[in-house]
Amino acid sequence: MWTSIFIGIYVIVALSIVLSILLYGAKPSKSLAWLLAIFALPVGGIFLYLLLGRNRRKYKLIQQEKDLFNNQPKPSLEHIDVFDGKYKKLITLNYENAQFPPTTGNELHILKDGKTTFETIFKALESAKQRIHIQYYIFEEGDLANRLLDLFEKKIAQGVVVRLIYDGIGSFSLSKKYLKKLIEIGVEVYSFLPFKFGRYFYSLNFRNHRKIIVVDGEVAFTGGINVSDKYLKGQVGLGKWHDMHLRLVGPAAAQLDQVFMTDWYLVSTKLLEAIEQPKSYAKQPVSNELVQIVAGGPDDDFPALEQTYFTIINTAKNYIYITNPYIIPGQALIRALQTAALSGVDVRLLVSEKADNKVVSWSVHSYFEMFLKAGIKIYLFPDGFLHSKIMVSDDTVSSIGTANLDDRSFEQNYEVNAIMYHKQIAKQLKEDFLNDCKISNELVYNDFVKRPWSKKLKEGVGRVLSPLF
Template sequence: MLLYIATTLYILLGIFIVIRLLLNGMRPTKTLAWLLTIFTIPVGGIFLYLMLGRNRRKNKLFRLKHTPKVTSYITKALDQYSPITKEEYAEHHKIISLITKNSYFAPCTGNDIKLLKNGEATFQAIFDALENAEHFIHLEYYIFEEGKLTSDLFELFQKKVKNGVKVRVLYDGIGSMSLSKKYVKKLQYIGVEIHKFLPIKFGKFLSSINYRNHRKIIVIDGKIAFTGGINVSDKYVKGDANLGVWHDMHLQLNGPVVHSLQAIFAMDWYMISANDEVMDTSYFHTYKKTEGSTAQIVHSGPDSDFSATQQMYFSIINEAKDYIYITNPYIIPGESILDALKVASMSGIDVRVLLSEKSDNVIVKWCIRSYFEDLLQAGVKIYLFSEGFIHSKTIVADNTISSVGTTNMDVRSFEQNYEVNAVIYDDNFAIELKDDFLRDIKNSKQLDFNIFKQRPWSEKLKEGFAKIFSPVL
């Protein structure tokens, strides 16, 4: 009798999920994959769907953006700087309009933007800026990993809090899983406000485990900010026993674009802490309009209406006329980005992609390689970097537009993570990023299509198997 009841409930739950899948309008291939999973894996299939398959963008589990408080705050944030005119951004008006509609923030000029390569240069700049903090320090990181860096940060925070500086720290519940309660309590004891983003809780396990905050943001006094691919971890300075030195790219930003990063931090802080104190205009610095780089912040998450970061990548690729150079550790592009890269290359545009030869995950490695043959056949040049691990997320095109940020070129970053990128409309910056890319590929191995397609069948089998997991990697 109990078995009959359990089976009936399981079937009814399965039918309910099928209806949800059909109503949510997923891609047919994805819908079919989940249907097969649900009805071929007893119990486990439904569990996997509840954990990994639900579309928060459709369900709107987090209605943060639609609250009157947040809407009012965004309006105040946008009033803090004067956006550039249409005449000033005529060359990139389509992508600027796209990002503005998706992420609220229009581009602004008068910014001083510094490219920081690798951990040593990045943390030197960060600690120098933190030492000069007078009012507040806001940090938001996916990985906050104990080591020398966190010890140094603790000592600095202790000194700053004593001097009246307000310090707030937001870290991801999965990415920073190794962060000890002891360290957190030490920060709290000295007066640091610290919160975990979507912690793993039994009651909310299925609804939150798949949605992570992958952003890396520091804002100091509303005057200076940092963002990019580098986490708070010693491996960015000392290296890793298996992968070697982690190579990554970060940005130091001074100017009105800092307002956008402060607003993102404030909304994330409010979402987790329910404390709206930080959503106040006093945290914005007053800037006079001056000459400088034009920049725009694009952000997205599972509660966004559209994947703004994916559309940003797609638009840069689609609008390129001469070249597109991409550095990214996890290129699992999905159909739209894959087609955009192939179409661009076959149209005569110089499309180059730089990845690491090594990988920090075996399944991810083979999944990434499963796209190589398609890209190579279309003429995309692929380079594998062997001197350490490339973790940068950059794209530059035509010496005019570039982006540095946290977004990997994979489905997880596009649909399930909270991400942030800075898009820079500056010729000199684009050329600097391009030149750095060209230096890196000199130390990399370029793949040859004819040789690669003759790889052993065992490798092709690994690629095919790994590709099955591409929607959740």
């Protein structure tokens, strides 16, 4: 009897999932793979689909909170014809996806590697008068975390409100003892989608990969650097972690604060108010020095950051330089990069030679042959682990943020990038890129195709398994 009941329930659940896949499956290849898994792996296939396969763009998790902010009147787009209208489509696209217009009057400062970045961050935190907002994917205990704990206690004693969001999986190693200390000194702290059964269990695969610090709604930081001592001391087997961060002062910082407040509402159900911005900033507005914040995630109707990267690549006339540790692109970005290179655009990829995950590295390398054949130049950075997420093009537009060039960043993670229409910043990032290329190992197509079949097999395995990482 119980067997019949179990089979009946299983058939009903399986059929409902099959119907859902047929109605709302985002990609035919993935839909077919999940259908085969459900029929080939009884119970296990259903479990994996519920855990990893649901179309989050259809079954939104935070639509209610987004509506709270998006119900505000939309500002008009200004400076849309900047640089002779070359980036009109990109500005409009980012505005429609992320709801943030480009802003002028921002003071921008590129920060390279952990020592410089954290010295600058701590200086900003020390100056806080009203509130500190901090959000990280990885928040690891160590010297940095202890220093932050001491600083938080000092600032709270001065009347500053400190709010912290950490990702429930990325910061899984964060101990209860440390979290207890944070709460005891008065930090308001929440985990983003912690690992537990219930509602959040089905969202285990959807992580908040953003790195944001905002001080008094006016000074902000974002980029690829997490709170971890490996940025200062290095890591056994990998060496020093190299990364890029961005300090922003001005209206763009207020936009990053709104991204934080949106996530804060999800984790706490508390709606925060923005700090009223000063009427003028130290830097005078310049119409062709713009910053546009683009926040994207699996709850959005469209993959905002994938579309941003796609448009930057397609708009490039002279060059497109990309630094990223996880280049595992979908067909749209593959075709965009190949088309750009074949049409005469100088396309270069800078990737870390050392990898923090061997299977992911195999997957990244599986795309190199097709890229090299199209004329794309690939450089392997040998000194430590290169973790930056940079894109720069035509001495004019650039991106610094948290999004990798992979399906996880585009479809499963909550990410944020700063898109800068700013010649000085673009040239600075270009120069840094070319300097890193000089100390890197350039791959040559005729040599790369002769790699052992064992490496090709590993690359195939990595490519098949890439959706799980």
